[in-house]
Amino acid sequence: MTAFMYEKDLSAMKYAILTSTRHDRMIREIAAELDIPQIRLRKLMMDRFDMMLLENLPARYDQGKNSRKTENPVEKDLGAGLYTRAIPLISSSEMGKITEQVQTLIREGTSEHEAVVAGRKMIRGVILQ
Amino acid sequence: MKRTVDVSVPIGPIHPCFKEPARVKCETKGEFVISAEVELGYMKKGIERIMRGRPWQEVMFLAERVCGICSVIHNMVFIEALEQMSTIAVPERAALLRVIVNELDRMQSHILANFSYCYTIEHETLAMYLLDVREHVMDELERITGARVTCAYIVPGGVRFDLRSEDVLHLRANLAVIEEEVTRYMHMFEGGPLIALRSREIGVLSRGAALEAHAVGPTARASGMPETDRRIHHPTYKKLGFSPVSRTEGDNYARIMVRFQEVLESISIIRKCLDTLPEGPIRGGGIPGAGEIAYSGEAPRGELSYFIKTDAAGRVVDISIQTPSIMNIEACCHYMLKGVSSLADVPSTFVSADPCIACTER
Numbered sequence: 001m002t003a004f005m006y007e008k009d010l011s012a013m014k015y016a017i018l019t020s021t022r023h024d025r026m027i028r029e030i031a032a033e034l035d036i037p038q039i040r041l042r043k044l045m046m047d048r049f050d051m052m053l054l055e056n057l058p059a060r061y062d063q064g065k066n067s068r069k070t071e072n073p074v075e076k077d078l079g080a081g082l083y084t085r086a087i088p089l090i091s092s093s094e095m096g097k098i099t100e101q102v103q104t105l106i107r108e109g110t111s112e113h114e115a116v117v118a119g120r121k122m123i124r125g126v127i128l129q
Numbered sequence: 130m131k132r133t134v135d136v137s138v139p140i141g142p143i144h145p146c147f148k149e150p151a152r153v154k155c156e157t158k159g160e161f162v163i164s165a166e167v168e169l170g171y172m173k174k175g176i177e178r179i180m181r182g183r184p185w186q187e188v189m190f191l192a193e194r195v196c197g198i199c200s201v202i203h204n205m206v207f208i209e210a211l212e213q214m215s216t217i218a219v220p221e222r223a224a225l226l227r228v229i230v231n232e233l234d235r236m237q238s239h240i241l242a243n244f245s246y247c248y249t250i251e252h253e254t255l256a257m258y259l260l261d262v263r264e265h266v267m268d269e270l271e272r273i274t275g276a277r278v279t280c281a282y283i284v285p286g287g288v289r290f291d292l293r294s295e296d297v298l299h300l301r302a303n304l305a306v307i308e309e310e311v312t313r314y315m316h317m318f319e320g321g322p323l324i325a326l327r328s329r330e331i332g333v334l335s336r337g338a339a340l341e342a343h344a345v346g347p348t349a350r351a352s353g354m355p356e357t358d359r360r361i362h363h364p365t366y367k368k369l370g371f372s373p374v375s376r377t378e379g380d381n382y383a384r385i386m387v388r389f390q391e392v393l394e395s396i397s398i399i400r401k402c403l404d405t406l407p408e409g410p411i412r413g414g415g416i417p418g419a420g421e422i423a424y425s426g427e428a429p430r431g432e433l434s435y436f437i438k439t440d441a442a443g444r445v446v447d448i449s450i451q452t453p454s455i456m457n458i459e460a461c462c463h464y465m466l467k468g469v470s471s472l473a474d475v476p477s478t479f480v481s482a483d484p485c486i487a488c489t490e491r
Contacts, residue, residue, distance in 0.1 A: 020449060056459035
């Protein structure tokens with residue numbers, strides 16, 4: 001068996017980070033927007049993000065929400081910058097594809113609200129893969 | 130034939146150049162760093178948990194124990210948050226005394242950070258010079274507040290001790306010495322060819338990356354973000370006509386130079402305070418009550434935020450502290466260290482961001 005010396009399981013510490021007041025507030029907001037169970041979102045973040053990124057998530061989330069104001073309407077509603085750059089839950093290329101699909105739906109006559117709801121469903125699908 | 134292998138090199142948790150334990154795990158290809166990750170958990174205090182449920186009189190002492198290097202600003206932000214929440218006024222003399230002590234604290238923190246960097250790039254002579262000049266600043270802090278660290282100088286509605294006329298004389302004389310010495314060391318750093326080899330264009334943080342990671346303090350200001358300085362929003366600093374220092378290179382060299390420039394800036398702020406210091410009381414009184422607030426101040430390492438909720442008795446019901454090192458270490462491991470061409474530059478790049486692990490883990 002090969003393993004790193006001193007390598008330890010960080011799950012407990014990562015969970016402690018994610019349950020602090022500000023992290024908890026952020027998780028609740030993201031989970032509500034993307035319709036993902038909070039516990040699932042926490043697990044996803046623990047698996048994909050390192051400790052420093054987890055610690056910095058609330059600051060990045062606030063920064064992402066601020067820069068959301070300058071995006072075009074569809075990207076703003078989908079949280080294109082927020083979920084790719086600030087909270088990297090999904091890759092830029094995948095988000096680009098979803099944004100394009102949503103814009104196509106709007107061009108074909110689907111209402112903007114319905115298209116964005118469909119887009120969020122696609123984002124959820126990619127994140128939960 | 131030479132073979133290039135991908136390896137994972139852990140640096141730390143105990144490293145002679147790190148002030149505190151942290152483990153930097155680097156994925157490398159030869160000497161080239163592909164990615165880096167910082168692992169925490171070696172000095173968790175659980176201080177936010179300890180603060181909850183305690184009266185503000187106890188929490189104000191706990192707040193400055195979050196960090197031993199920048200204890201004054203933790204004290205100041207916590208107290209100013211309580212004052213904002215309960216609309217407690219501060220006499221003008223006390224407000225200026227707070228700025229003096231805060232700037233002295235910033236000076237010693239910046240000098241210590243630059244000492245640490247010079248020591249890491251093995252310029253021990255300059256490092257020791259800096260450590261020596263820091264003692265002048267520590268002496269002044271001790272003279273004014275009665276302690277070198279954890280001074281508990283700032284209290285709701287004012288400050289604990291007044292500045293005597295003989296202290297003003299000492300402070301002015303010491304500031305002249307510090308200014309002369311720091312200017313000399315800054316020029317040594319600026320013109321050193323070997324320093325440039327280890328510092329220029331190494332660990333570059335672009336403005337875009339700094340924005341994305343929400344980098345703050347000298348780390349952000351070295352990447353052309355002067356707007357991140359919280360002092361421009363502070364009423365006392367506004368009155369003093371404060372303007373932040375910034376550079377655009379974004380490398381290790383720029384981060385150290387920003388700190389040197391900020392030390393000189395702090396000296397001029399303190400002189401302005403001394404010139405305009407009015408006579409009058411140093412305590413206005415007032416007791417913090419119930420409320421909820423998010424309040425930020427500029428710590429030596431950048432924006433320090435306190436999120437506080439208190440009850441009618443002044444007990445802290447909930448508290449969350451966002452320290453600048455959280456953002457800066459994240460920016461360091463995910464942007465600055467990525468692409469560093471030599472493993473030898475990893476500790477120096479890490480130290481150039483002035484990481485405070487005590488603040489990060491709290």
